Amino acid sequence: MPARNHSQWTAEPPLQQGEWVDSRIYSDQEIFEEENEKLFKHIWVPVCHESELPNAYDFRTTSIAREPIIIVRGADNEVRAFLNVCPHRGMMIERRPSGSFLEGQPSGNPKRMTCMFHAWQFDMKGNCVYVAREQEGYQDRLCKENVGLRRLRCEVKFGGFVWVNLDDSPKVSLEEWAGPAFECLRETLDAEPLEVFHYHKAIVNTNYKLWHDTNSEFYHDFMHYHNRVTGFNDAYFARKNEAFDNGHVVVGTFTVNYENYEGFESRAELSFPHLPPNQWYMIDLFPGFNFNLRGSALRCDTVTPLGPNQVLIEFRGLGLKRDTPEERMTRINHHNSIWGPFGRNLHEDLVGVVGQGATMAPKSEPRRILHGRQENQTIHDENGMRHYYEEWGRWINRSPTNPTQPYTPRAGAAGDAAVAAAE
Amino acid sequence: MNKNGADAASKVRDTIYRATVALDDEKWNDWLGLCDESFHYAITAFSPEINKDMIYLQGSRKEMETLVSHLPKHNTDHSWLRRHTSVYTVDVEDDKATAVSSFVVYMNVLDGFNSHIEAGESRLFLTGKYYDTFKLDNGEAKFVKREVKIDNRRLDKGSHWPI
Ligand code: FES
Ligand SMILES: [Fe+2]
Helix, strand or coil: CCCCCHHHHHCCCCCCCCCEEEHHHHCCHHHHHHHHHHHHCCCCEEEEEHHHCCCCCEEEEEEECCEEEEEEECCCCCEEEEECECCCCCCECCCCCEEECCCCECCECCCCEECCCCCCEECCCCCEEECCCHHHHHCCCCCHHHCCCCEEEEEEECCCEEEEECCCCCCCCHHHHHHHHHHHHHHHHHCCCEEEEEEEEEEECCCHHHHHHHHHCCHHHHHCHHHHHHHCCHHHHCCEEEEEHHHEEEECCCECCHHHCCCCCCCHHHCCCCCCCCEEEEEEECCCEEEEEECCEEEEEEEEEEECCEEEEEEEEEEECCCCHHHHHHHHHHHHHHHCCCCCCHHHHHHHHHHHHHHCCCCCCCCEEECCCCCCCECCCCHHHHHHHHHHHHHHCCCCCCCCCCCCCCCCCCHHHHHHHHC | CCHHHHHHHHHHHHHHHHHHHHHHCCCHHHHHHCEEEEEEEEEEEEECCCCEEEEEEEEEHHHHHHHHHCHHHCCCCCCEEEEEEEEEEEEEECCEEEEEEEEEEEEECCCCCCHHHHCCCEEEEEEEEEEEEEEEECCEEEEEEEEEEECCCECCCCCCCCC
8 A cells, every 4th residue: 555644644544453553551650650550550560670779688679650659578488579669657667779777877776677767666577666766756645556667469480589479468379470470491491590680771751561562472573683594494484472361462482593693602501400402492471571481590570650751761781699700691691682671672772662652652643553463373373462562451441442432342352372271 | 101102091092082982883793903913802791680790792803793784684673772881990001001991872763663753863872981991002993892881781773783
């Protein structure tokens, strides 16, 4: 078709409902607020890895849906999560990204979380243990027992990641939520302790779902020279996208030929436990978390949406805790040569989603974003994104193809997960 | 410092500044021409988040040659990177020298979020220090090692290029 006029451009494409979405889901402020309220405050979020707080009294801070969160490891070695908010006058209790409470603070004692403002102190279980001049000010009207921290659901699972849910009564347990999607790598990730060796972050002007889409669709391997030369072969094109309940998708493995990119080497020597050499698994967890294992290195991306067209993406790289220095160095090279901030692929992915963000800025003309490729659920089939947006519609109660309308199930959508599982 | 030492130190400074110019101009082979065969390059950072020293990119002279020769095959942000380098210290010992320099890298935007709006503006991209080691030979200072230690862990789009 030649270039189109406005009505042709804005007409519905000759595809089925559910094979495209309306770009307002990537740019509308109201929808963004609903996503925080209806979705991010109720789902399991992998906020960090246990190796980031290896010792008793270590802490790590983060946030979900604008709520500041602190993760601490207690003297009993348990990892717990709390709102990082002082119950007195709302000061953020800990301001640093990580550290240890073994050291005393200018206004507090060792082994305590101390709010610097008026020196209230809390133990590693979130109990308030000190209120400065308590009796003098509150007499018997309010005491320490009334002002504990807000505890949050927190579990360490699937390779030692720390999962937090802001909802005290989540719809499903973490095991039910993500267990089936993790099945393909469970033995591998749980064989022995893992350790984070890489961290960096990006804040880019695009919607978080576009980042997740890029992680789950492989059709864009055309923009990665590295993936074209190391990947495009029959086994690659036979990889399956498998849909799981709760909007998750797993991309099946194949053998990558790293040697086809000059200067790159096979990763067979350092394969994660229980894996054949040079495999590449990808678990895309709804609504924006990605676990990506390329043989010798595990990458995990987490998104924190900051606005309809702004997202914080945190990138982690992991190896085995028992790595020798030489092994660790090799894993770091394998990870960062592709996925690091100066690696061959990550920069391309980020340039891609920023370009999308630019054409879908808030209040720009609504567009249709296609994901209608049907290729028997193999690697360039866009069934993963169709499955994702079906789940998204359910949570937000808006139709992804027409977000001013309430969600109605897409014909055949209920079968997404079942069909994949049956094959 | 004796006269020879002073000469050697000024050669080291000269090599560092020539490297800055070659990198700014994306003349990657001119930059590698300032490096010895045994050259090793690394971009590193410390992350307080995970409490680890990290290596974001590293390679031998040969690996850096391959990396730059493949750049035309990759999709890259087109914005120029402009380095401001200040050599702080040079220490010469026999036929070796080490130097510490501070740098800031500005991105002079070409692509940006929307080039119509952002092209032409300069924004801070990276800050850090170069930790360089040199071989002194025939009145020449050649890089044998460069550690680019950056302060940033927020790297937004990152880069395909040596810094
Ligand atoms: S605000 Fe925390 S002690 Fe007052
Ligand atoms: Fe990609």
